[in-house]
Amino acid sequence: MGNEAASAAAPEIIVTEGVEKWFGDFQALDDVTMSVKEHEIVVVLGPSGSGKSTFIRCLNRLEEHDAGRIVIDGIELNDDVRNLNAIRSEVGMVFQQFNLFPHLSVLNNITLGPRKVRRQPKREAEEQAMQLLERVGIPEQAEKFPAQLSGGQQQRVAIARSLAMQPKIMLFDEPTSALDPEMIKEVLDVMQELAESGMTMVVVTHEMGFARGVADRVMFFDEGALVEQGTPNHFFDNPREERTKLFLSQIL
Amino acid sequence: MTTMTGGLPPPAPTPLFFRRGFRNLLAQGVYVGVTALVIFYVVQALGGREYGFGFLNQPAAFDVGNQWLINVDGTTNTRFTMYLVGIWATARVVMVTLLLSTVLGVAVGVARLSPNWLLSKMAMLFVEIFRNMPLFVQIVLWYAIVLFGLPQIQNALDLGDTFFLSNRGIAVPWPEPDGGLYGGPEWLTAVWAAAVAAAAVAAWFVRRRRQELERETGQPHYPNRWGIRLFAGGALVSFLALGLPLTIDVPVLSGTDYAEGLTLRPEFTALTLGLTIYTASFIAEIVRASIQALPKGQTEAANAIGLSGYQRLTLVILPQALRQMIPSVTNQYLNASKNSSLAYGVSYADLFFVANIIQNKIGHAVEVFALIIVTYMLMSLAISVVMNFLNSRLTLTRV
Ligand SMILES: Nc1ncnc2c1ncn2[C@@H]1O[C@H](COP(=O)(O)OP(=O)(O)OP(=O)(O)O)[C@@H](O)[C@H]1O
Numbered sequence: 001m002g003n004e005a006a007s008a009a010a011p012e013i014i015v016t017e018g019v020e021k022w023f024g025d026f027q028a029l030d031d032v033t034m035s036v037k038e039h040e041i042v043v044v045l046g047p048s049g050s051g052k053s054t055f056i057r058c059l060n061r062l063e064e065h066d067a068g069r070i071v072i073d074g075i076e077l078n079d080d081v082r083n084l085n086a087i088r089s090e091v092g093m094v095f096q097q098f099n100l101f102p103h104l105s106v107l108n109n110i111t112l113g114p115r116k117v118r119r120q121p122k123r124e125a126e127e128q129a130m131q132l133l134e135r136v137g138i139p140e141q142a143e144k145f146p147a148q149l150s151g152g153q154q155q156r157v158a159i160a161r162s163l164a165m166q167p168k169i170m171l172f173d174e175p176t177s178a179l180d181p182e183m184i185k186e187v188l189d190v191m192q193e194l195a196e197s198g199m200t201m202v203v204v205t206h207e208m209g210f211a212r213g214v215a216d217r218v219m220f221f222d223e224g225a226l227v228e229q230g231t232p233n234h235f236f237d238n239p240r241e242e243r244t245k246l247f248l249s250q251i252l
Numbered sequence: 253m254t255t256m257t258g259g260l261p262p263p264a265p266t267p268l269f270f271r272r273g274f275r276n277l278l279a280q281g282v283y284v285g286v287t288a289l290v291i292f293y294v295v296q297a298l299g300g301r302e303y304g305f306g307f308l309n310q311p312a313a314f315d316v317g318n319q320w321l322i323n324v325d326g327t328t329n330t331r332f333t334m335y336l337v338g339i340w341a342t343a344r345v346v347m348v349t350l351l352l353s354t355v356l357g358v359a360v361g362v363a364r365l366s367p368n369w370l371l372s373k374m375a376m377l378f379v380e381i382f383r384n385m386p387l388f389v390q391i392v393l394w395y396a397i398v399l400f401g402l403p404q405i406q407n408a409l410d411l412g413d414t415f416f417l418s419n420r421g422i423a424v425p426w427p428e429p430d431g432g433l434y435g436g437p438e439w440l441t442a443v444w445a446a447a448v449a450a451a452a453v454a455a456w457f458v459r460r461r462r463q464e465l466e467r468e469t470g471q472p473h474y475p476n477r478w479g480i481r482l483f484a485g486g487a488l489v490s491f492l493a494l495g496l497p498l499t500i501d502v503p504v505l506s507g508t509d510y511a512e513g514l515t516l517r518p519e520f521t522a523l524t525l526g527l528t529i530y531t532a533s534f535i536a537e538i539v540r541a542s543i544q545a546l547p548k549g550q551t552e553a554a555n556a557i558g559l560s561g562y563q564r565l566t567l568v569i570l571p572q573a574l575r576q577m578i579p580s581v582t583n584q585y586l587n588a589s590k591n592s593s594l595a596y597g598v599s600y601a602d603l604f605f606v607a608n609i610i611q612n613k614i615g616h617a618v619e620v621f622a623l624i625i626v627t628y629m630l631m632s633l634a635i636s637v638v639m640n641f642l643n644s645r646l647t648l649t650r651v
């Protein structure tokens with residue numbers, strides 16, 4: 001795998017082997033085998049309907065895969081409920097539609113998981129939440145409700161909410177696709193800072209600037225299969241596969 | 253305008269009948285005419301008689317069974333007092349029904365969406381059976397089941413000497429005022445109740461004060477913890493200090509009836525059961541619909557931060573769904589409260605039943621029905637006011 005030398009020694013934290021996913025007769029994932037090393041930033045590209053969302057949703061078991069294996073930090077994803085609980089606190093996820101809880105204030109959105117799942121004392125959870133809001137650049141919005149925030153602010157709260165569970169891995173499913181252009185940057189900046197802090201990230205995005213500038217590796221999906229992967233330079237400048245070339249010619 | 257359309261021919265005049273102004277006038281004219289006719293007819297029909305509510309202040313001369321926590325005797329009391337007894341009978345059926353049907357309805361509605369096949373099918377069966385059978389039939393059916401299905405009092409089902417089931421009703425333990433250990437007067441119970449209320453008020457103030465402190469200083473002041481401590485402590489200390497001024501009366505069998513405790517008579521039981529289950533089946537559908545109306549992302553986000561199924565339901569899904577539900581549930585509450593008048597079918601002495609006794613004995617149908625109508629309207633108004641308050645409180649936090 002064409003990884004950068006820096007991360008070559010790091011252990012593999014996500015491993016998938018021959019993963020398949022079927023929706024009825026429709027095969028959404030076809031024999032996906034890959035691995036991600038600790039602290040690695042992987043960007044997932046591919047045309048609409050190629051299975052990008054389905055794949056990363058399998059990584060925290062929002063979708064159950066039908067065949068193959070997925071192992072996250074040594075935890076096998078299967079129907080063992082103990083593993084499910086372990087995986088949910090290990091992997092954070094940020095959605096295209098933010099999915100903040102509209103009936104809770106920003107602060108409570110962030111502290112809900114730590115308090116109810118990790119049984120953190122309220123005070124401690126709120127202090128941590130304020131630090132996270134500081135980190136995503138909106139500490140002054142703590143007492144507001146999601147509907148009172150702009151899209152970019154909401155997505156940053158959603159990132160803080162995920163980080164509050166202190167995950168080792170963060171999944172992003174098109175985090176900027178529902179945002180107005182002027183808000184995209186503020187979210188990408190937060191993600192870049194997160195990447196630099198050493199988080200392991202798998203990001204589905206159409207932001208080619210982010211893929212080129214931040215990613216260690218780019219994966220290209222088409223029709224449910226992992227068609228090609230490589231460093232951004234290699235991927236954008238010297239793609240091997242015809243399908244990759246076609247895709248790049250359409251978006252660049 | 254005319255200058256702009258100079259090139260156009262003059263507009264054709266609209267015939268009178270097609271003009272909107274004329275149409276409106278016509279509709280209003282018809283409405284006023286019909287109303288006037290109805291009023292004229294009613295005045296004609298009711299005219300030439302004496303009206304007044306004086307008859308309500310005369311002795312009732314009839315008894316009302318199935319009283320609860322009160323014992324009003326109908327030979328010395330006035331008709332109006334007996335009517336109040338009827339209102340109390342309606343009120344307790346309605347209160348119990350609204351409470352239980354909400355709990356049951358939410359449980360069934362949630363169960364219908366459960367991934368557990370058996371549970372969801374059972375919930376569906378519950379809804380489809382009880383929603384599609386006439387309420388009156390259900391009430392009479394429950395009455396028959398209680399009367400003929402349960403054993404005679406001599407062979408009453410005895411659950412641990414505390415609960416009894418027979419066709420004389422269901423007997424349950426109930427707290428009774430008591431002089432306490434020092435043999436004091438019975439109103440010591442009232443004193444204790446006042447002490448509990450005082451503790452509640454004090455706890456509320458302390459909680460608020462501590463919340464403010466917390467906000468000002470940023471230091472933890474544990475408002476909830478201290479509020480609960482103060483309330484529980486106050487209630488307990490005053491209870492002990494007054495020498496336990498309350499006993500739990502356990503029912504016993506005596507001859508052909510129960511003594512002590514509280515007896516839920518077959519009429520009350522059948523009516524409440526019928527109303528509760530019928531209303532719950534509708535509330536279950538409302539709960540299901542409002543949960544399904546929530547975006548799927550809410551469930552996914554809750555899962556992604558690791559909430560358990562129960563936490564997801566109680567912390568994320570229900571708080572949002574309940575908000576959506578309030579207007580529809582209010583309708584069900586209003587229906588249930590008015591349907592309580594089906595008490596007539598099982599001779600449960602609710603306000604409508606008592607009013608009918610009065611009307612049969614003394615006449616005054618116009619006054620009696622006016623009274624009935626006004627009473628039900630006031631009850632509906634009370635329910636609406638409470639629910640509107642709830643609605644405004646709940647939606648307040650959303651903004
Ligand atoms: N719950 C579902 N039921 C049936 N089909 C589904 C379901 N979820 C996804 N699919 C199908 O699986 C395929 C892959 O979907 P997926 O959402 O993973 O694509 P994607 O690559 O994320 O596309 P996009 O860029 O549009 O988000 C699509 O054809 C989609 O219609």
Ligand SMILES: [Mg+2]
Nearest residue numbers: 052053054174
């Ligand atoms: Mg997608």
